[in-house]
Amino acid sequence: MSVLRPMTARGREESHRAATPLELFFDLCFVVAVAQAGRQLVHALAEGHPQHGIPGYLMMFFAVWWAWMNFSWFSSAYDTDDALYRVVTLVQIAGVLILAAGVPRAFDRGDFTAVWFGYLVMRFAMVSQWLRAAHGAEGEERTTALRYAAGISLCQVGWLGLLLLPGHAKPWVFLVMAVLEMCVPPIAEHRHQTGWHPHHIAERYGLFTIIVLGETVSAATVAVQSAVDEHGSLGTLLPIAAGGLLIIFAAYWIYFAVPIHLHLASNSQAFLWGYGHYPVFVSAAAVGAGIEVAIETATGKAHIPTTAASAAVTVPTALFMLTVWLIHSRHQKRGPAQQLVLPVSAVLVLLCTFAGNRAVLAAGLVAAATVVVGVTLTARRAAREQDA
Structure with a gap:
């Protein structure tokens, strides 16, 4: 395994493209976050509070799912599997575990501090990956990578609303930010499609x-x-x-x-x-x-x-x-x-x-x-x- 190699786009027609052990390990760590969200849903429904449990579950699961999505599509397009790529991915996994630890407080008390910080760790790693991809690219491919890095960074700032705004506004902040998050990939890839397989x-x-x-x-x-x-x-x-x-x-x-x-x-x-x-x-x-x-x-x-x-x-x-x-x-x-x-x-x-x-x-x-x-x-x- 190389310590550092150029991060170039993978090809869509590449043969024998399969999930790597690192990707499987990444997925496995998400089980912790999924289990936390499910456990909170059980408690809310069993206590007769679906009006609280279902929206909370949907929000927490979106946070988990979207973090997984970001990595999965990037890795399909730019996985170099060198030492730096592995270390940055392990940093993302640490962010997932921080997010999972914060799910109960976010669910029960509306305290998103740990969830936001876990996302910050993951986003720091994800932005660094996109900047690295931009460094090794030219033309529209480079522009696409920079758009991803900028969009992810701006959305992370927007999530501060969950920490700064009053409780009744947080569901609306979450809804708006979720929509903005999902707009980043189509905007970033408007002129150039990444090489996902x-x-x-x-x-x-x-x-x-x-x-x-x-x-x-x-x-x-x-x-x-x-x-x-x-x-x-x-x-x-x-x-x-x-x-x-x-x-x-x-x-x-x-x-x-x-x-x-x-x-x-x-x-x-x-x-x-x-x-x-x-x-x-x-x-x-x-x-x-x-x-x-x-x-x-x-x-x-x-x-x-x-x-x-x-x-x-x-x-x-x-x-x-x-x-x-x-x-x-x-x-x-x-x-x-x-x-x-x-x-x-x-x-x-x-x-x-x-x-x-x-x-x-x-x-x-x-x-x-x-x-x-x-x-x-x-x-x-x-x-x-x-x-x-």
């Missing part, structure tokens, strides 16, 4: 989806174990555990049922697809939190209506199905039957909310049936095309 980006998003689903499995498993240890009510918990497992397995199958890298041919398609993954990731992680809430309600630890506890699972499950279809699966589906599977299943999952104590199991069965129907329709179409 379609297959590599698709793989990176797929790996993060697996990590989020893995955190969901972990959270649900711990919740079941704790409930069994405290209450011993296995008969009550088994339908929830079985339904939750079916949902998670189905979510994995649904997401990876189609190859998507061939669809990422231009920046406009890639931006819509990449930004559209926010509800995909946020709903996948929320399923685990919902299963925990359903378990706490079933064992009497949480005192909220059964319908509300069921909705904590069915709503994110339906959102996951619908969003995956909208940005991902529909590009590979052919004919009305295939196109309608996920939207119809999302509606059926929502209806399971009113199935009482068996709502999670019913939603899991619908999710499993969705996979079976999807596989059957795909096989039939493949057979017809082969015969033709």
